[in-house]
Amino acid sequence: MNDSVLVLSIVSAIVAGTPILFAALGEILTERSGVMNLGVEGMMLIGGVTGFWAGVQTGNLWVALLAGGLAGVVFSAVHALLAISLRVNQIVSGLALVIVGNGLSSYWGTIGDAPLIQSFNGVQVDPILPEALRGLPAVGPILFGHDPVVYLSWLIVAGAGYFLYRTNAGLSLRAVGEDPAAADAAGLSVTGIRYLFTLVGGFGAGVGGAYLALAVLGTWQAGMTAGAGWIAVALVILAGWRPWLALLASYVFGALRTLGFTLQIAGVEVPSDFLSMIPFVVTFLVVVIVSANPERARRVGAPASLGEPYSREAR
Amino acid sequence: MAAVGETILEVRDLNKSFYGVAANEQVNFDLRAGEVHGLLGENGAGKSTLCSVLAGLYRPDSGEISLDGQRVSLRSPHEAAEHGIGMVYQHFRLVPSLTVAENLVLGLKGQGVRLTLRAVETRVAEIAEEYGLSVHPSAYIWQLSVGEQQRVEILKQLYRGARILILDEPTAVLAPQECEKLFEVVRHMADQDHSVVLVSHKMEEILGHTDRVTVLRGGRNAGTVPTEDATASQLATMMIGAEHMPEAGQHEPRRIDDAEPVLTVTDLHVTGDRGTPAVNGASLEVCRGQIVGIAGVAGNGQREFQEALAGLRPATSGSVRLGDRDITAASPRRRSQVGLAYVPEDRLGTGLASGLTIEENLVLKSYREPPHSRFGVLSSSAIAATARTLVERFDVRGARRQMAVSLMSGGNLQRAILARELTRSHDVLLAASPTRGLDVAATAAVRGHIRAETDDGRGVLLFSEDLAEITELSDLILVMSRGRIVGSYTPETLDVEELGLLMTGAKDHGAHQDGGRAA
Amino acid sequence: MTLRVSVEPRARPALAVRVGVPIASLAAAALVGAAIIVVSGNSPLEAYRTVLDSSLNGVRPITRTLVLATPLILTGLAAAVAFRMRVWNIGAEGQLYMGAIAASGLALWLPADTPKVLMLAAMIVGGSVLGALWAGVAALPKAYFNTNEVITTLMLNFVALYFMNYLIFGTVSFWRDPGRNYPQGKLIPDSAELPIIHHRLHYGLVIALIAAVVLWWVLRGTTWGFELRTIGDSPSASRYAGMSVSGKILSVLALSGALAGVAGAIEISGTLKALDPRAVATELGFTGIVVAAVARLNPLGVVPVAVLLGAVAASGAKLQTIGIDAEIVFLLQGLIFLFVASGEFFLSNRLVVSSTSAAMSQTPATEAAHE
Amino acid sequence: GDDEEAAPAAPAEAPAEAPAEEPAEEPMEEAEPAEEPMEEVEPAEEAAPSDGTGYSVAFVFDLFIEDGGWNTTHYRGVQKVQEAFPGLEVQVIEEISPGPAATNAFEDLASAGVDMIVGTTYFMPDVMPVAEQYPDTIFLTWAGWQTADNVGHFDGATEDGRYLDGLIAGSVTQSGIIGYPAGYPIEEVNRALNAFTIGVREVNPDAVVQVVYINSWYDPPVEQQAAEALANGGADVLAHELNSPAVASVAEDRGLNIIGYSSDRSEVAPNAWLSSFTFEWGPYYIDQVQQMIDGTWEPALTYGGLQAGMIGNSPYGQDVTDEMLALVNERRQQILDGTFDYFAGPILDNEGNVQVPEGGTIPFEERTTCCLWLIEGVEGSIS
């Protein structure tokens, strides 16, 4: 039962979805403040190389994830400066982050006589819950079989949801993203909040990259995200800027990919390239279908001021 | 807490300029505890700028502000609020997608982590009770009428314990009864030792409801006088520096039984932005040479009605006829081609494209027609020529050839729109709040243009929340409420009292409101 | 009274400013780049000399730079035209693939003795059409449901990449040259190759330059461009003026996709001579977005920016021969983007030192005419 | 659709049309790669007289040399060259993507006077125009097919090593399912997969090999997911033709066994590790440099496997038993002696068509154009 393809595939989808989930959650909070950061791919790469380096140095998972997150913060600060203070086109600033992140991480990972790319980290990421629970049919592997970081991601999802809709700070964040002028007049610091949550987004992406290198791949590879950051950006939109839906979207995206491979093994007479398209086509269709219904579209709409720099005295 | 009559706020030599345009120059201003202080001035005189500086929104270039004798620097609305200064802006600053209660607690310090609205709602109820400001705490802002939104803004300031309340042109959007209620609230606050700064263009409001009045002209002080010593003509002089203001001559309502209708609307239904019905079965007729005015409180479907007539919003049912043409389904361009001119409420953003130059904006509707373009190729010389003539004929000022129109002033923006709309051949003029926020001179000019329309046998459909404007111009006055035409008067049969009641007939018009933050 | 430095928006930047700021930004990027090069243990001077030598110093280097710049000009234009209307087409990448597929397909399908002019015309038209259609897949939902085009165009990039890979690596398609040790596209006939200007520089450059000038004129001199600018400036004003926004979304995305498609066609006809997915999928589309933005969405500005990037790219290998890591080269490109993008701020804002008297800086009138 | 008939057709028509339209290909037919490299590899063994002083060689990579996969295997060859010719000036140029950038790189090197330039991946289309202009420079590229006076090409017969790997995989698997994530369904990959499967079925006739193509040579997250999918499907041994260590670490995490691709992954997967064939470009490179120095260099299409010394093997893992090794070593020796042909017919594809008749084989010189079919015992399809 617990080694049925279905159960195992769900577990795999969760593993594969977790790095993207971290990045997507971070980006959701960033975009909720009205800042769009397309540099997720770059921040994940930077977080990945830093986290892996820390992992190699300390062998401690949490130190490594923290290091990855902080690297993401530092990197996202560049975007914050450009997008918020200098009011640079946010799409451009984001793309520039991707390019710089790619070059910087590859450089760091391949220099020296003991480059990271050839090192292996002693970091252990094992299930934490007792065998008894893990053994339970179906729910065992799916719910109880994961490493602590997966549970952390679930906590963060719940936390982010609570934060957004049940706390004063969350209210402020939503207000800033919806109507910065009103938030400003209400005494909130629009710039401050936008900076803060741009950095938070960087942290999420950094942790995602570090987890990808340390836990999912177990090694560092240059350009190892290979587009995962872009998928995170897409899933934010797909999830309608909602943490719970982001969790769902990340796992489903992973599952759809696995589905493509499962179909290949089953020997369906469809070229593998077309099976590889499945997750992207499905994402495309879902977004279109959602937006096709104005009522639904409004409910999962983007924060009203997304991508618009705010300046108090402009009119 | 300062004793009544004591000066609590003092402004010295305030300077603030935008794009090198001085909005406030060496402005001095002082406010006493428990007084209602009027702030009077033409458009762009600098009233809002002064207020925004006091509210911590704008940083002055130089000058001193002191509270209770202490020099203070108000670097943000938050700091101003901490000093007990609260402002209700000309354009409301509420988040439409949040509820009243959420907007009230937004940005308040010391709220703890959890968002607890119940406490807020009870406290709100109390204040609302005390000042007679009834609103539903859990309603979404976008559901509220403009009047209700204004009450939320005032509540918000009181809730934050503001002792100095700044109201920037609060009555511009209110029906007479609402205005009266507002002034009761204001007076009540003054009695509670709060101080109120009341910005307005309207002489009678200033004379009727303030203790002292400060007049600004061209960003400079024109003087401060106790209201009881002041007369209308004196204030007007201080405002525009001329002895007498231009006469807004009342005109003869025409008899129009014989005239044939140019615009016929039958049982029109229109849906609002939020999918809720905004116009439910409105019917009316505009005849040649007739001005039909539609009075109503903002948010009763006027905007959707205008947009439906202009073709910007589909009608769910009913019909619109221009002359004998059915234009119910026609595109905006088609309507303008067959003779509908439209002066929208939102000048910058709808009436004009803010980033384009004045020239480009003046041909916004005729750029496809020769001589402005042939076979899709624009002729800049022809466009420049047209622009030059229009700018002269309609006396549009402050326009520079390659400058974005967003830098132009309110009145001049309106002149530009009229210039473009009125010079296209048309049978019907659809005008929405054409003089909102304009000063006396600009207002007179605009009204002159509107009247001139009827002389050439055109029909005019005029929407306005300014009752005076409606009564002054219209041959037929309709009242719109809850998306319906609920009353009809000729200037003779007009009963302002009753009309006001009709306008404000029901208070829960909210459902038809979309954010309601007028341009 | 105290002096205060404050930031103030500019109404219109003066010409001097619009030229000076980007140059200053480049200088700043070069400085930071120098720092990084020093850290990596090399000589900045030698590095920059190498860049100049292998990209601009002499006819051959220049031709190489221009070969690399040509597709960037076109993808830059593709991004510029869409972004002008605030349509964020992130899909130039995939649209370029589609253009390459169509062009190579036509070149192989048409008889090899087809007159060059016809052949080239067919390839370029075919490439632009397929690029436009591919953009249309995202344009339709954008136009009618206002579907977020960032995500749709992004997804379509992946789909297009898998499709192109399929044609060469996934099956023995019409495009593929069978029986080779390694899958590769069939070589296009001579009649399908763009004529050479000098060395490897082909007439694709001329096509790109013409496209830039034409697009510049279309934007400012035609009703179509006027509508595009108006919609980009304020959608509600343009609807009020009777413009069809959804129609424009379709035509703008189609044009954007067409330009990217032409880039693909020209890569096939001018440099690659066969459909080689590995050589087509080199992020030309993404780079084009940054090119456009650095050029402030001005079609004429796109050309120098693309050439600049071409120059940096052209020196990639040479820099390695003097011991500078390949990644440093990417880093330099990224820096250029970051700095020039930041420079944008000083184009639309100015620092004002104000004292007692209100700052009386130049009024909009005295500032130069707009592009 | 078109694939069904295309797939079987391809090998048949390849030789038929090739000479007709590609005279340059003829060396391929004539060259007897099987022995050609053989004899020439000898001199490399005994220390070379010249230490290469005064000569220069450059190697161009499409990724970086530390990728732990394809590029690293070539870099090992580069290091061998440096050992053999201490005086030789050796340059390594990384991250040159095919297309105009590559053409520029080769031009830069040639114009700088480098004597021999080696492209370590499929750079032929980018090299040809440069080679024309620099007749005195020798160009070598991997998997090219069109020679010129100064252009030769080389490729390694993966299948030799893959067949031996298959013997081990087949002996180790308990579930009888072996997962095989690969890049693209192209000839080279399928050829290796088929040889691998022959090895597997030789020792374990009922075992199946499940193949999954990820349609990329390098996408670690996707490689990881493909491996997971195969493990979920019941595979207890994973082999792969992908560059990153992702598959190996999945095998380690899930307690499976792993057959590597051309590089030793025993650090990533100490417990899971079985073995992997390796590319040994060193001898070939050394030989080519030697010929250049001796002035005897001739353009050739070199396709070499075990016999040519271009295919070797990594250290074996703990789960590889002695009898497995015995069998592997026996087969290796037979292949070296030329007394054993794992491609000996009859061979059916996994759709039941006869691909190699009784008594037939896939001739060594025709191998490079094989296979666009998957052998019986492979689950998956290339359609």
Ligand SMILES: Nc1ncnc2c1ncn2[C@@H]1O[C@H](COP(=O)(O)OP(=O)(O)OP(=O)(O)O)[C@@H](O)[C@H]1O
């Ligand atoms: N947003 C702005 N940016 C730069 N300059 C501005 C801006 N708004 C107004 N100005 C300048 O200030 C001058 C006065 O503007 P203002 O809106 O006060 O005019 P006004 O006094 O209201 O005139 P009117 O009575 O016609 O509205 C205008 O000529 C304009 O050039």
Ligand SMILES: Nc1ncnc2c1ncn2[C@@H]1O[C@H](COP(=O)(O)OP(=O)(O)OP(=O)(O)O)[C@@H](O)[C@H]1O
């Ligand atoms: N945010 C701004 N940016 C640029 N110019 C501004 C801005 N706010 C005000 N101005 C200019 O400063 C001057 C004073 O404007 P202000 O809004 O204070 O006048 P006002 O008295 O409130 O006019 P109104 O009666 O139209 O509200 C005008 O020239 C106006 O155009």
Ligand SMILES: [Mg+2]
């Ligand atoms: Mg004004």
Ligand SMILES: [Mg+2]
């Ligand atoms: Mg004002």
